[in-house]
Amino acid sequence: MPVRFDRRAFLMGSTVAAIAAPAFAGEAQAGPKLIASGDAPVTGHAKLAEFDGWTVYEDQSRRDGVITFVRGDQALVLSKRLEACFDDIEPKYLGLSLKDICLADADLLADKLLAAGDDPDPEAVRRAAPPAGWNYTQEGLYTRLAWTNFVGTRQQGDTMPVFPNGRTRGYRPEHAFPKLQGDDMAKKRWEGLLGGWLPAIHKIIEVSPTRYYDLLVFADVKAPDALLVQTWHRTIQYDNGQPVKTAFGYSYAPYPPRRKEPTTAEFYQALFDFAAYWQNEVRDQCALTVPDKALGDMVSHAFVKELMTRPQGVYPKYGVVDRDYFGPEYDGFQDILTSSLYANLEWGRFNQARAVLDNYFNEFTAPDGMINMRGPETPQFGLTLSLLARYFAYTGDVETLRKHAGKIANTAAILTEMHDLSLKKPADDAGFGLIDGWSESDACLHPDPTLWWKPYWNNSAFAVRGWRDIARVWPVIAPEQVALAADWNRRADQLQAQLVKTLRANVRNDLTPPYVAVLPGAKLTHREAYAEAREKKQRTEQGWAHRVYAEMLHADVLPDDLAQTVIDGVRGHGGTCIGVVANIAPANETHRDQLGFISYGYAQQLLRSGRIEEYLLFLHSHRYHSHTPGTWVAGEVTGIDGDLPLYCIPAQLTIPKLVRWMLVFEASDSETLYLGRAIPREWFASGQPIRIEGAPTRWGRVDLALQGGGEKVSGKVTFHGEERPDEVELSLRLPKDMKVKSIRIGGKTVKLAGDIVTFKPGRAAELSIEVSLAKPILTA
Structure with a gap:
């Protein structure tokens, strides 16, 4: 009906x-x-x-x-909003040569957009490349229908x-x-x-x-x-x-x-x-008001696209129309589950999150924890465990998790069994103590998939994250199995220590910037590995490097200095495209593509590491170059030469995560809540309200409201739950020529360190924010 x-x-x-x-x-x-x-x-x-x-x-x-x-x-x-679907951009590629952009190890367009040392200009980011889908040919699509929306x-x-x-x-x-x-x-x-x-x-x-x-x-x-x-x-x-x-x-x-x-x-x-x-x-979505209205619209539209993509709004589909993405052999793809669960939880859409979770564990997860999908991705088992813990922390719905407790425990056991095997390797093996397995589902489609049954960094990184997070809530879900939680915590500590030790030993400090290959013992960069494989007419074990880097960083188990080394290496050795993780492939003269999904893990680490200008570049670039103009069809992989990308729902659900995290974001392993961490400086200068209401956190729902105007910035933080974080880091990314005279949080004077105010919220349900400026903000 x-x-x-x-x-x-x-x-x-x-x-x-x-x-x-x-x-x-x-x-x-x-709306x-x-x-x-x-x-x-x-x-x-x-x-x-x-x-x-x-x-x-x-x-x-x-x-x-x-x-x-x-x-x-x-x-x-x-209302109506229109965007040009044809190439009206001059000069092309910010005056750079497409050939140079594609062949360079450095991300030349990102470098140019960030050269001023300030937030990237969204309009300049848009003009960095022609719009997606404007210049395709039917011949280039082969048997695909040339649809541009649905x-x-x-x-x-x-x-x-x-x-x-x-x-x-x-x-x-x-x-x-x-x-x-x-x-x-x-x-x-x-x-x-x-x-x-x-x-x-x-x-x-x-x-x-x-x-x-x-x-x-x-x-x-x-x-x-x-x-x-x-x-x-x-x-x-x-x-x-x-x-x-x-x-x-x-x-x-x-x-x-x-x-x-x-x-x-x-x-x-x-x-x-x-x-x-x-x-x-979408009535249950957190309310959002930001000066860039289109970003808020993209959040709501992403959830609408998901409901259209999923039959009856629930059953998983990777894409639409085209058999290669709508076919049932893709339905159990783990990224469909994890991208949806993550985005819906972050925006308070708990009913949808529950429906998606319940469907996947009912129809796509066997009692032994194995999934009904051709090529399981080892890291995604860990991400699934982490998101189940987040689901409980946000919703308190223990009943749904208890229903699937056996399958959840066996999902964790898949990783513990593989961890045990890793410890049986010779001590001098480059991958000793690190989990082997496919990192990418498509590995199973090749004649010899054992080439990619290797100890990729992300396999272990997400195992650590998954075990550690599910262990926190397991005593509530299955109190009779608390020993499992203790074992998962022990393994998480052991595997994390081995991962960091081995990763440090594999940093290529002889390169500029230093570089880490996708698995221990690899001597070539991914570009060198692809070139060698092409010359020998072989495949390379370094395939799908983009997934390894994005998921390794997303797991948040590396010390910050090591995470930043990885980021620098990715960006400096052909791994990004206008600031977004590239779909890493052999270097060529005509294509450098963005990876529309998975890549959000890289962005999350940019945020964690305080690389806010790069985070904002990622956000704007994904918006303008991983989506078609105006009607926002998100591509799995999107070129910068105007080709027509293939839609997939995990790519569509990336912008909701990025927008949520720029306003409200939680530390993984400490009781710290970050507020306003990536608010663009121009938003304060605009004098318009910046507000999110009811953002779920593990301490309950949180509201953040800020607004600049005249000689002040004012706002408030509201906690709706019973719990509080130990500390809150509030970022006040004011225009760089603004000088702050004083800041009061909840009536108490606090100090600004750079752009950040750190304070303890205590038991207060609402805290006022009062910032006095040395000169007035000139609002637009």
Whole structure:
């Protein structure tokens, strides 16, 4: 049965998000919400339709004009945002040569964007390379369909691809507008999402200086089909800035008299229902308000994309449409579980996290802990254990974890058994005491997968993290098995010591910067290893180096100096692309690609190590170069030459993590809470509010609010739980020319060390933040 929303509750409530909203959830930062009609002026807007007492208007004087629903003293406003889907960037690549960028060991574009020693300019980051998907060819896609986005609902079991000219697999706008035929004519187009983040695709296709087409495509949220997604369409032809023809469609071409073009009122009623449906789906997300509104929209849209990607919103799928990513052989891929569980937990979406967790342990985990997937990834077993501990710390839901306690214990046992084997190696073996195994699932697809059954650093790093974290909560989950927790802690300490010892012994200090290969004993850099393998027409054990580095750093088990050595080595030896971990491959003259998923572990260590400018570069670069413009399809791997990336949901769920951590972040092994650690300096200068409400932590929900203006910065920290961290580190990344006169936290004067104020929160539920400045902030 289709999911139904309560329209009466929607109409009666003060906001859409008020429908059954849990405590602290608030409303999504930038979405459809009912406001007073007086706050939504429609004077001069075109009147489009009427239904159920609502009147629909649209500002058709501009391409991003709002659509407004008005009834009595209430109004619903759907905004528009458009981004260019074609290459309008000059000079190319910040004036650098693509060949030089691709061949260089250093990340030349990152170096240039960070050269000023301050936060990178988001617009400069955007202009560092052409947008994804603007310059693909059908020949280059081979048998892939050239879809550029998709629509769907939670309840359906599949999605519907949308192509550049706005057609789907069932409907073609060119039937009513012949000029829209084919995708080549849609090269010069802008795209965006209605309402900021709703999965309604808005396109502007310009076919001449005097004519453009305005298209809307979205899924019917009330359709009961088990698999098939029904779609609504609106196409308007504008000549000289004036609408001259409008056509509506529903799923298929008309077949009169039985199947007719929908009426205007039917279309807008469906659009109204659509807005209410999706707002209801993300109502439990932590409320977010930041000056860069698009980042908040990307967070909400990522969760919407996940619900569309997963059949019934729960069953795992790696991608959509294309067999190689939607096929069932991918469903048990561990990254689908861990990326989803992590993102949903960080944003307070506990019901979704529980559903995802329960589904995976019910349907993809055997009683012995092995997963129903062709190529298990050794580090992901450890990450899974860590996230199960985080799930308990955030939700307190011991019942779900006890239900799966046997499988959880055996997941940990997979790693303990492999650890025992590692200790049986000869003492002079380069990988003594380190866990062997596949690091990457695709290793199993090759004729001889034993080439990659090796002691990669990330295998051991995440085993340490997983054991240590699950051990903390195991006495509550399975009190009769406390001895297991003691064993896991012992092993974690032993394995961590061996990992650090062996890693230090494998630092290539003869290189600049120093470099660590992906496994002990390797003498070549990954680029050298790839070159040698190509020359000998062989494969290399250093394949998928990007996963090793990102996961090793993500696990947070290395001393900071060693972690920074790894970061420097990755960035300095061909391992990043505009600040994001590269999809490490043989050096060539035409391609240097970003890794859209997994790579967030590298970013997390940048944050931990205080490399905030690099963290912000990662965030902006992922936003602009691992996503298609405007409608934000995240690529698993995305080039910087305009090719069309393959979508995968773990890549889509990266931005939510990055945005959450820049505001609220927890230390792994100490009772320290970091607040505002990567807030861009310009956000304080903007004078606009910076606020997250109800961010889950292991000490309970936390609110952070900050705002600059005049000669002060003010705000507050609110703790909603019973527990408190031992200390809080608050970062005040003010513009560098700002001088601080005094800072008071909770009424007490504190000192600033660099950008950081450290204080003990005590038992206070709310602490005020008062910063006095030597000169006023000049707000934008």
